[in-house]
Amino acid sequence: MWKAALVLYQLIALGEPLWAQDDAPAAAITPQDCSLDCIRQGGPGCEYCRITRADLKSALGFNSIKVFGSCIPWPCFKFLGEEDPQICQHYVQAPNDVKVEFVNEPNPKSDTIVVSWKPSYYGIAFLRGFQVSLQALGGSGVACQLFLFHRNLSLEASHAQRVYKSDPFPSLSLGSQYAVTVMALPVPEQWERFYHSKIFSTRSCAEKNGLEQCKKDWYPKNVMVQQEGTAITVTFNLPPPKLGIRSYFSLCYANGMKKYTDITPNFSNNQTHHSYQLKDLQEGTNYTCEIAANQVDAVRKTFYVQVLHLQKEDPLPLSVTPSLALMIPLGLSAGVLLVVLLVALTLRRPRLHMTKFDIKTDIIKEHLESGTQEEVMPLSKNRPTPPRLLICYSSRDGPAHVKAVMQLGAFIQQHMATQVCLDLWESLSVAEEGSMAWHCRQIRESDFILVICSQGLNHRPKPPEGDDLDEGADRGLHFGSNAFSSDTAVQLIGEEVGRAKARGQDLSKYMAAIFEYSEEADIPTELRLVSHYMLTGDLELLFSHLHGVALHRPGHYLKINHISEEGFTKLPAGAALQLAIHEARLATMAKRHQSVEGGD
Structure with a gap:
């Protein structure tokens, strides 16, 4: 009995460290204030330390802001590698599960964020710290x-769940885009x-x-349209008087x-509505209208106005009793027509009797029963x-x-209600x-994304070689507006398609298409998971995708005016x-011919 109790006690004792590891991810690890001696010697209370500019100046002997700007470099050898240089030469893979959290602050004109992440399993035993950088897109x-971490710390694989x-990044502009980068340290030369x-x-x-x-973001939320005859009355809500918005404008457009x-x-008269x-x-016309404050870059509210046809009553006839002079000629004409029809039927009856057995009524019946009926279904x-x-x-x-x-964009906007x-x-x-x-903003705000694939879009630049490798890596870390290309968009x-596919989410937001002069091989691999179309032959399918309408159903098919391949x-x-597709086809053929001659 006592042996069984001893074995159970040993199992419980061995399980306590595992329970402690499972509980570790419960609380996030925040930076600590540490001294350089504590980091180098590995004393208690300096497991995860923030490095200030004063620490950097003490380690380097000069002020880094004059040399490196606002960013802090990581001099691994100065902090940890003086006694053991090999401590800064191992490979560590990138962190994962990077998240951005907003922190409440009293300033209404700016935002503050905190970045969190988890370390990777690969190379975690040699992990010495992290560097987090934040850059405004389109800015410098x-x-x-x-x-x-202190130099004596060695993380285990279970610590990858931590x-x-x-620290907070304060004073970020509202409504702006940023790129945050988390690097695992040490950073090797080629990785x-x-x-x-x-x-x-x-x-x-x-x-x-x-x-x-917010004066800049304010727009009328509630817009109501009423029609009385040809008069269209629009009522919208007004902003608070403290915003100082005194005038507005409305713009309606249809058919050019x-x-x-x-x-x-x-x-x-009224401070809440106007x-x-x-x-x-014009009667019988559907208008798309916008209303906004008369301010620079004001947000516009879209609404729709349908101007109905006014039904006009037909005038009453002068006399409800037809005159006798009108009925006599009509009766004579009807009699003459009846006699002519009787004579024609009498003469044609033998001929019909002779040929009636040549008509295959069963084939006609089968055609009528199996024929697909056309259905017109406007939006x-x-x-x-x-x-x-x-x-x-x-x-x-x-x-x-x-x-x-x-x-193509002009046609879709004008005739496909998009x-x-x-x-x-x-x-x-x-x-x-x-x-x-x-x-990036359009990708986030759009309902659908259509990538027009071509030979140029599927082109991938060759990676840099030799001495240009470091320069190419620097360009990969640059987030300025000049660094953007179609390759980055794809x-x-x-990446969005891959994440949605991995999570089992709907992929209908994304589409790929090629013109008639391109090939299916021009569709990049990452877009093979989404619906792809050949234009202009698949305009109806594209319309069906955008508006969620079925082109076929049992016994019927949907006909869309002016979108079919013939119309x-x-x-x-x-x-x-x-015409534009034809000219592009000729240009593409000429380009391919020149490339073939150049190859020869």
Whole structure:
């Protein structure tokens, strides 16, 4: 009996360290204030230490900010490697599960974040610390934090479940995009997996403080449309008086026409709502309207106006009793027609009797029963906001291919009830935000993303060789707007597709397409998981994808006017798209012919 009790006691004693390891991830590890002696000697209370500029100056003997700017380098040999130089020469893989958390702060004009992560299993025994850097997309400002373990610490594989945190990064601009990079230390000379980057956006003023506190983000939330005859009355809510917004504008457009209206409410009558009228709108037309404050970069609220046809009563006839003079000629004409028909039927009866057995009624019946009926099903006029579609492409295939992409976007926006986002149309916004920041925002905000694949898009630049390796690695860590390319866009979209596929999420947001002069092999590997179309033959399928309507059902099929392969060319935008694709095909064939001759 006592032997069994002893064995049980030993099992419990052996299990206590395991229980302690399981409980370790419960609390995140935050940085500590440590002295340099504690870090070098491995004393108690200095397991995870923040390195300040004063520590760096003490170790290096000079002020690093004059040499390295706002970022803190990691002089491993100065801190830990003087006694054992090999301690700074091992490979450590990048951290994972990088997260960004917002910290509440009283300043309504800025945000503060804290970054958390987990170390990798690979090389964890040689892990000596982390460096966290933060950079604004489209800007040059960089902020860095450095954290080190003491030199005697050796982590085990179970410590990969620990969560480490950075110090707060304060005073970040609201509504801006940043890239945070967490590097595992030591950093070897040639290694591509020592850091993990994550792009995130700070909260907008409305998200942090509420819409009623932000003049730039405010927009009318409640818009009501009433129609009485030809008069259209629009009522919307007004902002708080403290925001100082005194005037507004409204813009309605349909079929290439625009109607602009200035709005100046009288706050003495009503300080919460205001009504105005839309005039000179055409009957039987659906308008897309926007209303916004008369401020720079004001957020616009979209609403829809359907101007109905007014039913006009037919005038009464002058006399409800037909005159006798009118009935006599009609009766004579009817009699003559009846006699002619009787004579014709009498003469044709023998011929019909002779040929009636040649008609195969069973085949006609089978055709009528199996024939597919055509059904016309227009979109509902009361549909919500049109889907937002981002089109990505490569400009490496020349101006003809870019023109085809632009004409495709114009056709989709005009005739497929879709709002298209294309950088060719928003060059000012792209220049202000930076190409990468603009594409990241559109990827996040769009309902659908269509990648136009081509030979240039599927091109991958060769990695640098020899002495250019370090320079190429530096370019990989640069997040400025000039570093963005179509390859980066495809990689971002491919990562989103991979994560959604791994989590079992819906992939319908992402689509790939090729024009007739491209090949399916031009679709990158990371986009093979999503729906892909051949344009212009699959315009109906693309329309079905964007609006979630079925093209076929038992006994019926859906016909979409002017989107079929035969009908789209009847529209001016469709003809322009067909011509642009033809010119791009000729340019592509000429380019391939030149490449073949050059190879010979």
